[in-house]
Amino acid sequence: MSEQNAAARPIRRRVLTEEIHEGPIRAHAYVCEAASCMSLQAHDITLGLGEAAAEAGLTDVLVKRVGCMGLCAAGPLVKIPETDQLFSAVKPGEVAPIISALEAVQPGSEREPLGPFFEHQVRVVTENFGEIDPESLEDYVARGGYEALQKVLSEMTSTEVREEITKSGLRGRGGAGYPTGLKWTTVAKAAGTQKYVICNADEGDPGAFMDRSVLESDPFRVLEGMAIAAFAVHATEGYIYCRAEYPLAVSRLRSAIRQAQRAGFLGQGIADTSFTFDVQIRLGAGAFVCGEETALIASVEGKRGTPRPRPPYPAVEGLFGCPTLINNVESFANVPAILRRGSEWYASMGQGKSKGTKVFALAGRIVNTGLVEVPMGMSLREIVFDIGGGITDGRPFKAVQTGGPSGGCIPAQFLDMPMTYESLIEVGSFMGSGGLIVMDDTSCMVDVAKYFMDFCRDESCGKCVPCRVGTTQMWMLLDKITRGRADLVDLAQLERLAGVVQKMSLCGLGQGAPNPIFSTLRYFRDEYMAHIEERRCPAGVCEIEPAEVPA
Amino acid sequence: MPALYTKPSPPSDDKRWKIVETRMRRMGDRPAALIEALHAAQEAFGYLDDDALLYVGDTLGVPHSRVYGVATFYSFFTLKPQGEHTCVVCTGTACYINGAKDILAGLERDLGVKPKQTTADNKISILTARCLGACSLAPAVIVDGQVAGKVNAGELVARLEAL
Numbered sequence: 001m002s003e004q005n006a007a008a009r010p011i012r013r014r015v016l017t018e019e020i021h022e023g024p025i026r027a028h029a030y031v032c033e034a035a036s037c038m039s040l041q042a043h044d045i046t047l048g049l050g051e052a053a054a055e056a057g058l059t060d061v062l063v064k065r066v067g068c069m070g071l072c073a074a075g076p077l078v079k080i081p082e083t084d085q086l087f088s089a090v091k092p093g094e095v096a097p098i099i100s101a102l103e104a105v106q107p108g109s110e111r112e113p114l115g116p117f118f119e120h121q122v123r124v125v126t127e128n129f130g131e132i133d134p135e136s137l138e139d140y141v142a143r144g145g146y147e148a149l150q151k152v153l154s155e156m157t158s159t160e161v162r163e164e165i166t167k168s169g170l171r172g173r174g175g176a177g178y179p180t181g182l183k184w185t186t187v188a189k190a191a192g193t194q195k196y197v198i199c200n201a202d203e204g205d206p207g208a209f210m211d212r213s214v215l216e217s218d219p220f221r222v223l224e225g226m227a228i229a230a231f232a233v234h235a236t237e238g239y240i241y242c243r244a245e246y247p248l249a250v251s252r253l254r255s256a257i258r259q260a261q262r263a264g265f266l267g268q269g270i271a272d273t274s275f276t277f278d279v280q281i282r283l284g285a286g287a288f289v290c291g292e293e294t295a296l297i298a299s300v301e302g303k304r305g306t307p308r309p310r311p312p313y314p315a316v317e318g319l320f321g322c323p324t325l326i327n328n329v330e331s332f333a334n335v336p337a338i339l340r341r342g343s344e345w346y347a348s349m350g351q352g353k354s355k356g357t358k359v360f361a362l363a364g365r366i367v368n369t370g371l372v373e374v375p376m377g378m379s380l381r382e383i384v385f386d387i388g389g390g391i392t393d394g395r396p397f398k399a400v401q402t403g404g405p406s407g408g409c410i411p412a413q414f415l416d417m418p419m420t421y422e423s424l425i426e427v428g429s430f431m432g433s434g435g436l437i438v439m440d441d442t443s444c445m446v447d448v449a450k451y452f453m454d455f456c457r458d459e460s461c462g463k464c465v466p467c468r469v470g471t472t473q474m475w476m477l478l479d480k481i482t483r484g485r486a487d488l489v490d491l492a493q494l495e496r497l498a499g500v501v502q503k504m505s506l507c508g509l510g511q512g513a514p515n516p517i518f519s520t521l522r523y524f525r526d527e528y529m530a531h532i533e534e535r536r537c538p539a540g541v542c543e544i545e546p547a548e549v550p551a
Numbered sequence: 552m553p554a555l556y557t558k559p560s561p562p563s564d565d566k567r568w569k570i571v572e573t574r575m576r577r578m579g580d581r582p583a584a585l586i587e588a589l590h591a592a593q594e595a596f597g598y599l600d601d602d603a604l605l606y607v608g609d610t611l612g613v614p615h616s617r618v619y620g621v622a623t624f625y626s627f628f629t630l631k632p633q634g635e636h637t638c639v640v641c642t643g644t645a646c647y648i649n650g651a652k653d654i655l656a657g658l659e660r661d662l663g664v665k666p667k668q669t670t671a672d673n674k675i676s677i678l679t680a681r682c683l684g685a686c687s688l689a690p691a692v693i694v695d696g697q698v699a700g701k702v703n704a705g706e707l708v709a710r711l712e713a714l
Contacts, residue, residue, distance in 0.1 A: 035684055036688065039685055039691075039697075039698030039699075040688075072686075072687035073687045075687065204682075205682070206642070206643030206645070206682035207643050207645045207682060207686055208682075209682075212684045244590065244627050245627075245680060245681075245682075245683065245684070246684065283586070283590050285586060285590070285625030285627035285628060286626040286681070287624065287625050299586065301582075301583050302581075302582055302584060302585035302586050302587075302611075302613075303585075303617075305624065305625070361686065363644070363645035363687070363689065364644070364648055364686075365648065365649070369645070369687035369689075401644065404644070435644075437644045437648070439648060451644070451647055452644075455681070461624075
């Protein structure tokens with residue numbers, strides 16, 4: 001019933017060439033239409049290619065928009081999947097080479113090598129990226145979508161689903177790495193008839209765009225993961241809390257929710273069973289602290305996004321006082337794959353207690369900025385140099401910042417360290433949501449610490465004193481150092497204050513705010529000393545004020 | 552016995568209030584709809600004036616103080632009308648280490664405006680964003696809704712002055 005419905009009312013015309021098709025399709029042209037390529041007029045390329053293909057009489061070619069291909073630095077990208085040819089930095093109106101390549105495609109044509117950027121990756125969350133039209137339920141289903149939900153609803157009990165997730169070893173991908181199965185079990189066992197599932201899509205870390213890409217490129221996967229979670233914890237209502245700064249992600253989600261409802265994958269009686277679950281979108285309004293779960297709940301309730309002390313944890317007392325499951329976008333996106341392919345398969349990837357894969361956003365001074373998915377435990381060197389292509393302009397590598405403003409930097413001596421939750425904490429950083437900002441010798445680490453403190457100072461919600469006052473004081477001390485006005489007493493004061501803020505703050509924002517200071521002091525203390533004792537910025541970034549001459 | 556509650560009517564017969572009213576009604580006119588309602592009002596009018604805040608608060612039964620609190624807490628909401636054109640400069644980490652600081656300095660030097668300010672002739676508003684997610688285009692700016700990547704201060708000023 002549901003499938004007929006979906007077929008009878010196509011949501012929107014997908015591509016221009018669809019109408020001129022006769023017979024089977026010989027070749028495809030996939031145009032990346034995710035935010036990065038979109039801002040370089042990727043949509044005009046799709047339309048232009050469609051027109052050009054029609055003009056050339058290529059009736060057996062389908063031009064299709066797809067999600068993020070990952071290699072954002074080379075965008076806009078067009079791919080011919082039959083031959084794996086990849087066209088980068090395509091300009092609208094300059095599509096002739098693509099058309100001739102499409103003409104040349106024959107069944108059994110030779111495939112081009114993918115290159116190290118793609119070859120080193122293992123795709124689980126991003127398996128449909130660059131393959132499906134993000135606004136087409138048919139495309140998602142054709143790639144195995146909603147198999148997991150149907151299997152769960154027809155063959156499994158909620159306990160079995162939770163056990164499967166626990167066995168897979170999946171841990172929260174939002175940063176803290178709390179075991180997902182354990183969280184689900186707590187919510188399922190919490191007393192109460194009304195329960196909620198919330199998807200945290202308030203990706204506030206500057207330089208992190210994994211969640212945005214997932215929502216833009218494969219929104220149905222998140223909805224399916226949420227529905228499975230709702231079944232496992234007995235929830236009937238779900239919310240996706242998404243940043244208002246991601247208009248494309250929001251519109252693709254809206255379209256996906258509408259289509260899933262129409263096809264019977266959301267709403268009452270999902271997949272002809274008695275299971276009921278529906279999802280609503282709530283827009284954030286530009287507050288970083290709303291990524292913290294209790295602040296996020298306050299914001300969904302229409303209040304100021306300020307955190308509250310835990311316990312009670314949201315799993316027991318969350319949205320509107322009911323047990324609430326909060327997971328990050330990437331965590332939910334892993335769920336359908338785990339249930340479709342089994343927990344053993346998932347647990348076979350990764351290292352130690354960090355199972356599966358992790359999506360990272362590469363940015364900063366790196367050649368291949370973009371989105372990559374690798375097994376947990378891959379070394380930073382492989383990620384930065386093999387996949388990322390090394391540092392821009394061949395400059396020397398200095399550090400990688402992970403975990404955003406609450407994380408820390410990893411210097412060159414740890415390049416061969418495996419990337420797992422535990423090892424990152426060992427070196428004084430943390431996984432965070434997965435943004436990797438690469439820095440070379442043109443970045444001053446004191447200035448970077450000041451930048452993050454400025455961020456925390458600005459984003460502190462003001463509820464608790466250590467964070468509200470402490471971040472401002474630390475920023476002032478860092479500012480003094482970068483101006484060459486500080487002495488060793490100031491440095492000691494800064495370290496002491498950082499310890500106080502870390503221990504006394506109410507939520508993760510304040511507790512994590514001193515981390516950039518701690519880690520830069522740990523590995524780049526010499527830079528601090530150069531600013532203080534020699535009144536010099538080794539990287540030449542800070543503007544040191546001239547020495548005061550006693551009158 | 553308190554007087555029976557009557558739903559307040561919109562501040563004017565501007566049709567755009569309908570959008571705000573509908574969005575609130577869809578969520579059952581409950582206090583939880585506050586942020587969504589403010590989003591609707593800002594989308595419709597470009598900014599939130601006192602009329603909008605009072606109307607939304609009265610409809611949802613939220614005290615005016617709390618409406619003001621929420622509207623000022625979230626940086627996405629603006630209580631002042633914007634200039635004719637807007638230029639959003641991304642200050643995310645990737646843009647920062649690729650020179651967003653120089654862009655802001657250039658704008659201040661050549662146009663005389665700091666972030667969150669509007670030029671004296673009310674033409675250009677400069678805003679900053681935490682991260683546009685366009686890290687591969689760093690440093691990135693949005694001029695009137697169009698993302699521009701790998702910009703430098705001189706080009707940007709010239710482009711804004713030509714608007």
